[in-house]
Amino acid sequence: MSSDDGQKKILLQALDAFRHDVVIISPDFRIVAANRHAEEKWDGRIIGQVCHSLLYRRESPCNACPAVEVMRTGLPAEMKQRLAVYQLPRSVSCFPIFAQDRIEALAMVDYDLSRMTNLEEGYQRANTFLRNTLLNAVDGIIAADMTGKVIIFNQAAAEATGYSIAEALDALYIWQIYPEDGRQNAREIMRQLRGESYGGKGKLKRYHIDIVGKNGERIPISLYASIIYEEEREMATIGFFHDLRERLRMKAELERAQVQLLQAEKMASLGKLAAGVAHQLNNPLGSITLFAQLMIEEHDLPAAAREDLRRIIHDAERCRDTVRELLEFARQTRQQMQPQDINRALSRTLFLLKNQSLFQNIEIACTLKEGLPPVRADIQQINHLFMNLILNAAQAMRNHGRLGLKTRMAQDATQVCIEVSDTGPGIDPQILPHIFEPFFTTKDPGEGTGLGLSMAYSIVQNHGGQIRVESIPDQGTTFIVTLPVAGPNNKGDSSEPIA
Numbered sequence: 001m002s003s004d005d006g007q008k009k010i011l012l013q014a015l016d017a018f019r020h021d022v023v024i025i026s027p028d029f030r031i032v033a034a035n036r037h038a039e040e041k042w043d044g045r046i047i048g049q050v051c052h053s054l055l056y057r058r059e060s061p062c063n064a065c066p067a068v069e070v071m072r073t074g075l076p077a078e079m080k081q082r083l084a085v086y087q088l089p090r091s092v093s094c095f096p097i098f099a100q101d102r103i104e105a106l107a108m109v110d111y112d113l114s115r116m117t118n119l120e121e122g123y124q125r126a127n128t129f130l131r132n133t134l135l136n137a138v139d140g141i142i143a144a145d146m147t148g149k150v151i152i153f154n155q156a157a158a159e160a161t162g163y164s165i166a167e168a169l170d171a172l173y174i175w176q177i178y179p180e181d182g183r184q185n186a187r188e189i190m191r192q193l194r195g196e197s198y199g200g201k202g203k204l205k206r207y208h209i210d211i212v213g214k215n216g217e218r219i220p221i222s223l224y225a226s227i228i229y230e231e232e233r234e235m236a237t238i239g240f241f242h243d244l245r246e247r248l249r250m251k252a253e254l255e256r257a258q259v260q261l262l263q264a265e266k267m268a269s270l271g272k273l274a275a276g277v278a279h280q281l282n283n284p285l286g287s288i289t290l291f292a293q294l295m296i297e298e299h300d301l302p303a304a305a306r307e308d309l310r311r312i313i314h315d316a317e318r319c320r321d322t323v324r325e326l327l328e329f330a331r332q333t334r335q336q337m338q339p340q341d342i343n344r345a346l347s348r349t350l351f352l353l354k355n356q357s358l359f360q361n362i363e364i365a366c367t368l369k370e371g372l373p374p375v376r377a378d379i380q381q382i383n384h385l386f387m388n389l390i391l392n393a394a395q396a397m398r399n400h401g402r403l404g405l406k407t408r409m410a411q412d413a414t415q416v417c418i419e420v421s422d423t424g425p426g427i428d429p430q431i432l433p434h435i436f437e438p439f440f441t442t443k444d445p446g447e448g449t450g451l452g453l454s455m456a457y458s459i460v461q462n463h464g465g466q467i468r469v470e471s472i473p474d475q476g477t478t479f480i481v482t483l484p485v486a487g488p489n490n491k492g493d494s495s496e497p498i499a
């Protein structure tokens with residue numbers, strides 16, 4: 001056998017091993033030869049058949065038939081389409097076989113593209129899934145190539161840093177999100193990544209560092225990063241980070257709350273102590289008043305001594321009143337909803353407070369509307385409410401200013417309105433939304449617990465009323481409380497345990 005024959009034999013064997021149809025057709029579309037794959041598919045009935053009628057079950061050549069194209073141009077041609085007979089994507093390639101200058105026959109290779117398409121679709125699905133996983137991960141994910149250019153930037157990273165995904169992918173370099181000398185910081189991270197100390201070579205675990213947002217805000221993060229290698233070559237770095245701001249804020253809040261709870265507890269025990277002391281004072285005060293009165297009635301008492309005794313009685317009575325109010329204040333067991341005179345409640349609270357040093361040099365202006373209808377209220381809670389508002393006003397004025405107490409009917413006549421105003425520094429608009437939050441205080445530890453207004457808020461809520469604040473910086477603050485009047489459906493006496 002000549003070497004040409006040998007080569008031909010090998011080629012024919014190769015064609016037979018080919019897992020797609022290969023046919024040779026004459027210019028009039030008749031099949032003159034076929035490889036084993038095609039022969040087997042058509043049960044040996046293939047030779048002599050017209051290609052379009054056998055292979056594609058058509059009476060005339062296919063649309064865009066590559067054989068027609070090859071015969072027209074003399075050049076190889078390809079047709080890629082979903083053929084009706086198979087309903088599957090196919091690619092049919094056709095090559096001219098020349099004898100001298102004439103096309104003697106055509107070789108046609110029919111690829112079944114469906115297998116390729118399945119692979120491609122699977123690949124695309126996996127790719128989309130991976131992309132969505134990265135994009136929607138709860139933690140921030142940023143990857144950069146070895147020049148530092150950001151190549152992956154997910155939604156959480158966008159939310160934490162303030163850069164949009166598009167702008168990050170367009171022009172952000174990784175060092176731009178590190179503070180101060182960003183390049184130096186990025187280099188340091190690469191050094192750590194390449195070292196062994198934090199999670200092994202090429203990896204960084206739970207590394208705490210700050211990044212900077214677009215608006216310059218520093219964001220503490222916990223970073224997990226790794227280098228992506230391709231055949232030992234560093235190709236990119238990828239970092240998964242968790243924004244620690246919320247966690248740190250909550251930690252600080254918790255610590256503050258703990259300190260304030262301790263403080264509140266201390267205040268509560270002080271209150272109990274005060275009530276105990278007041279109780280103890282009651283009896284001796286009664287005796288002082290009684291004996292002073294007995295003495296005053298003696299006939300031969302000099303006028304000056306009589307005057308002194310009157311003063312003793314007067315002051316002892318003041319002490320007794322204070323003690324009584326204090327006891328009233330401290331006594332609280334069950335919620336007692338009863339019609340109450342709001343003017344009286346306000347006056348009693350004022351009576352308890354006005355002689356305290358905090359009120360020195362503070363002018364008090366009371367405008368209490370007469371004849372107000374009673375309010376269905378728990379008097380203990382209402383006393384606390386007024387006390388908190390009045391104390392805050394006095395503290396804000398720091399021994400200098402005017403305290404205004406005003407009561408009136410509200411516009412809709414089903415509510416009574418109480419206003420506590422001061423000429424203090426006002427409330428910074430930035431903190432205004434927080435003042436009713438429990439434990440929110442701007443006062444020094446020991447001076448404020450941050451509970452006064454949150455307590456006031458819940459007391460007013462409890463009474464079906466509203467509390468709001470109007471404040472003008474450097475001019476003062478007014479707290480306005482409205483409480484529903486005790487109407488026919490809102491009257492009776494009820495006792496409920498305190499929640």
Ligand code: ADP
Pocket residue numbers: 388392393396422424425426427435436440441442443447448449450451452453454477
């Ligand atoms: P505390 O008085 O213990 O701080 P509050 O809940 O009573 O707690 O008040 C919260 C904060 O609201 C205060 O720390 C203060 O900053 C602000 N505030 C309350 N009342 C006034 C007021 N009349 N004038 C200015 N600021 C006030």
